[in-house]
Amino acid sequence: MHILVVEDEHKTADYLSKGLSESGYRVEVGRDGYEAWYLIEECEFDLIILDVMLPGLDGWQLLKRIRRRSQVPVLFLTARDAVEYRVKGLELGADDYLIKPFSFVELLARVRTLRRRGPVREAExxxxxxxxxxxxxxxxxxxxxxxxxxxxxxxxxxxxxxxxxxxxxxxxxxxxxxxxxxxxxxxxxxxxxxxxxxxxxxxxxxxxxxxxxxxxxxxxxxx
Known part of the structure; x- marks a missing residue:
């Protein structure tokens, strides 16, 4: 499973990249909205983990571009915890919304859930x-x-x-x-x-x- 992490805070980005890689996923990191969009155009991802507050394109703008291009699962991971932000993210087409600070175990569980929602059938x-x-x-x-x-x-x-x-x-x-x-x-x-x-x-x-x-x-x- 190929995951794109879009996160401008270096410590959080490195933590996510290391943890997801050790959990068996292939991870790319975009440090701002434009870098993330370049990666999305160049690579095929199975999941995107997306912050809202980003340099360049913010998370809302990036999600709009993503949804014009594909239906890849998107998980918002952000400190923006107000209900209106969660509603906005889901209405724009996000598949899930997780608030910082977060438990890595919960993040992994949500990643697995989004993977199961995808078109790939589990082997029988x-x-x-x-x-x-x-x-x-x-x-x-x-x-x-x-x-x-x-x-x-x-x-x-x-x-x-x-x-x-x-x-x-x-x-x-x-x-x-x-x-x-x-x-x-x-x-x-x-x-x-x-x-x-x-x-x-x-x-x-x-x-x-x-x-x-x-x-x-x-x-x-x-x-």
């Missing part, structure tokens, strides 16, 4: 090597043998399969599966991955879940 079936997952029937097999998983193990495996071949950080996994900020003193991700491996990997060849030291985990069939 995955297969990698001899590992198969039927999402709708909540059925996982390997070499034709049924594997019983807990709800969190199923969600973790579905995430790995959906992002096959991509290295997923512990921060991203924690935010997607447990909807929480990652605490470096918590080993919940490592424990969950170890238990999942015991069920889907230990008794089978080839191994599919791999550790990338200092980076995270990846699911893929390797020669």
């Amino acid at each position: 079936y995955f297969r990698v090597a001899d590992l198969e997952m039927d999402v709708l029937r909540r059925r996982v097999t390997r070499q034709g043998e049924r594997i019983g998983l807990t709800n969190k193990e199923f969600a973790l495996l579905e995430l790995f399969l959906d992002r096959e071949g991509e290295v997923l950080s512990r921060t991203y996994i924690a935010s997607r599966v447990w909807q929480m900020n990652f605490d470096s003193d918590t080993n919940v991700v490592e424990v969950a991955v170890r238990r999942l491996r015991a069920k889907v990997d230990d008794a089978y060849t080839p191994k599919l879940i791999h550790t990338e030291r200092g980076m995270g985990y990846v699911l893929e069939a390797r020669a």
Whole structure:
């Protein structure tokens, strides 16, 4: 998912860029309205996170231009908390409106919600090597043998399969599966991955879940 953050306050822009990147998203930053519009014309984005008070084009003007061009989801993230501003943003075509200061966990939840509203359908079936997952029937097999998983193990495996071949950080996994900020003193991700491996990997060849030291985990069939 490719996200454009339009934010002129450098500390907030850097915080958003770092947090969203660590959560697995590809992020570009526009520091003012005109720079953001240039990026929008040059790139295709899946979501735009937009401040109201910007140099050059303000958020209202930029949103009007965006809506003449596309229906990409737009989330206003601004300190303008009066009801009339929220109403104005939604009437101009924004999909959501979040007030600063904000919780990053809530921001991620809203990003996920807007992504689900998009035209992309969630996958219903995955297969990698001899590992198969039927999402709708909540059925996982390997070499034709049924594997019983807990709800969190199923969600973790579905995430790995959906992002096959991509290295997923512990921060991203924690935010997607447990909807929480990652605490470096918590080993919940490592424990969950170890238990999942015991069920889907230990008794089978080839191994599919791999550790990338200092980076995270990846699911893929390797020669």
